[in-house]
Amino acid sequence: MPNTKKYNYPKSLSILKFFWNAEAIRKNPIPFHRRFFDKHGDTFAFRLSRKKYLLLSRDKEVVEHILRKNHKNYYKSKLQTHFLSKYLGHGLLTVNGEYWLQQRRLIQPAFRKHKMEQLVGLMQATIEAELAQVSKERETDVFPIMNRLAFQVVAKSLFHLSATEETLERLQYIIQQVQEFLVKEVRLPHKGWWFKLSGQVKRHLELSQESRDILQEIIEERKRSQENHDDLLDMLLATRYEDTGEPMSLKQLIDEITILFVAGHETTANALSFTAWLLAKHPEVQQKVYEEASKVAQQASNPIEQIQQLEYTKAVIDESMRLYPPAWITDRENLEDDTLAGYHIRKDTLVGVSFYELHRHPDYWEAPLLFKPERFLGENKKKSAGVYYPFGAGPRLCIGLGFAIYEMVLAVSHLVQNYSLTTQEEVIKVNPLITLKPVDVTVTFKPRS
Numbered sequence: 001m002p003n004t005k006k007y008n009y010p011k012s013l014s015i016l017k018f019f020w021n022a023e024a025i026r027k028n029p030i031p032f033h034r035r036f037f038d039k040h041g042d043t044f045a046f047r048l049s050r051k052k053y054l055l056l057s058r059d060k061e062v063v064e065h066i067l068r069k070n071h072k073n074y075y076k077s078k079l080q081t082h083f084l085s086k087y088l089g090h091g092l093l094t095v096n097g098e099y100w101l102q103q104r105r106l107i108q109p110a111f112r113k114h115k116m117e118q119l120v121g122l123m124q125a126t127i128e129a130e131l132a133q134v135s136k137e138r139e140t141d142v143f144p145i146m147n148r149l150a151f152q153v154v155a156k157s158l159f160h161l162s163a164t165e166e167t168l169e170r171l172q173y174i175i176q177q178v179q180e181f182l183v184k185e186v187r188l189p190h191k192g193w194w195f196k197l198s199g200q201v202k203r204h205l206e207l208s209q210e211s212r213d214i215l216q217e218i219i220e221e222r223k224r225s226q227e228n229h230d231d232l233l234d235m236l237l238a239t240r241y242e243d244t245g246e247p248m249s250l251k252q253l254i255d256e257i258t259i260l261f262v263a264g265h266e267t268t269a270n271a272l273s274f275t276a277w278l279l280a281k282h283p284e285v286q287q288k289v290y291e292e293a294s295k296v297a298q299q300a301s302n303p304i305e306q307i308q309q310l311e312y313t314k315a316v317i318d319e320s321m322r323l324y325p326p327a328w329i330t331d332r333e334n335l336e337d338d339t340l341a342g343y344h345i346r347k348d349t350l351v352g353v354s355f356y357e358l359h360r361h362p363d364y365w366e367a368p369l370l371f372k373p374e375r376f377l378g379e380n381k382k383k384s385a386g387v388y389y390p391f392g393a394g395p396r397l398c399i400g401l402g403f404a405i406y407e408m409v410l411a412v413s414h415l416v417q418n419y420s421l422t423t424q425e426e427v428i429k430v431n432p433l434i435t436l437k438p439v440d441v442t443v444t445f446k447p448r449s
């Protein structure tokens with residue numbers, strides 16, 4: 001018998017239902033995802049046009065397939081490439097294919113373990129300086145603190161002393177503005193005409209250009225000075241393409257640095273804010289982090305050794321990113337027809353995976369809604385293999401993973417050593433934009449001595 005039905009998709013939800021709920025979904029898609037998964041199974045579909053489907057999944061097999069097993073057939077969608085690159089340029093995060101591979105090979109060495117170890121001293125000094133400034137003894141919105149800290153850590157690691165405080169503040173302002181506008185454009189596509197007409201698109205493109213000009217000035221000044229700073233900029237300036245022996249062009253360097261700022265600061269700021277709130281809410285866990293930090297500070301003075309010994313602190317951060325993964329969702333599109341978790345899908349199917357739901361899936365996690373850092377200690381940790389992806393997986397695994405872990409372990413340990421954290425807020429509100437952000441989380445920082 002001829003095969004009359006070439007493709008088969010999971011249960012398709014009515015697009016009408018989607019439009020009916022569009023405004024609420026736009027504000028916070030997470031409750032809808034949960035409801036749809038519970039009702040229709042771990043992968044469901046929307047038919048976007050006659051030939052185009054969107055699949056949304058929390059199935060570990062789907063994630064494994066698109067990120068690792070058959071990653072060559074899955075590119076990032078236009079949302080992650082075309083839209084982001086309009087303002088952020090063409091850096092690692094926003095490109096696909098051969099160009100991505102070439103850039104990844106070039107930049108990867110700057111993020112190797114021994115290079116990260118060179119940056120740790122700088123990171124620690126920046127964290128200490130930032131955390132010394134928190135308002136004490138009164139309820140404080142924790143996100144702006146962690147956001148500034150994470151921005152400063154990336155900025156100092158990139159440029160060490162080559163940029164003034166005012167320049168960094170301006171850069172942070174621009175990156176923030178552009179990111180916020182980008183989210184607005186993605187979430188309100190029907191208002192695109194208004195954004196153009198009202199001059200908002202132009203203004204944000206100008207801001208992007210201003211940040212590129214600032215970066216260009218810093219790079220050119222560094223090249224002129226011929227000084228050695230042992231920071232990321234030095235490492236990026238020193239790398240050479242294998243085939244040509246050439247360095248990156250100025251444009252490529254600016255694109256990549258912009259992406260490192262964007263990918264590397266908000267994600268970390270979110271994770272640190274969620275962790276601070278979780279610690280404030282769970283004093284018994286906070287006490288253990290404090291005891292570990294005090295013990296390790298006595299045993300080792302070198303920050304690398306300290307980080308290696310701060311196992312419980314690391315487990316707290318892992319558990320925080322399980323419940324609140326800053327990169328809460330990602331997507332891919334297949335270049336060729338494929339069979340994915342039993343479904344035969346046409347090329348160009350948009351496949352979204354919710355790390356947020358995967359990390360809370362009752363089949364994969366015991367008591368998934370409870371905050372239990374012990375899940376990530378010793379033998380227990382093995383259970384998270386294949387169902388825990390805060391940094392993605394496969395060839396496009398976060399390049400800043402080591403950087404982020406060093407930074408977060410140092411920051412959490414330093415925070416708890418110096419302050420006792422409390423909160424009045426029983427429940428945390430989240431805003432799932434491009435990253436999962438906490439909303440108005442207040443914590444009180446009481447100095448320990």
Ligand code: HEM
Pocket residue numbers: 092093104154259260263264265267268271325326327330331389390391392393395396397398399400401403404
């Ligand atoms: C808690 C902090 C962080 C989290 C949760 C995080 C998460 C992620 C995830 C999930 C991806 C993969 C996205 C996908 O496959 O679609 C990614 C990619 C990336 N991240 Fe991170 N990230 C963090 C920190 C950083 C830092 C500190 C940097 C740099 C300083 C960075 C730079 C990048 C870059 C450049 C990519 C693109 C890599 C590629 O496609 O080759 N990230 N990140």
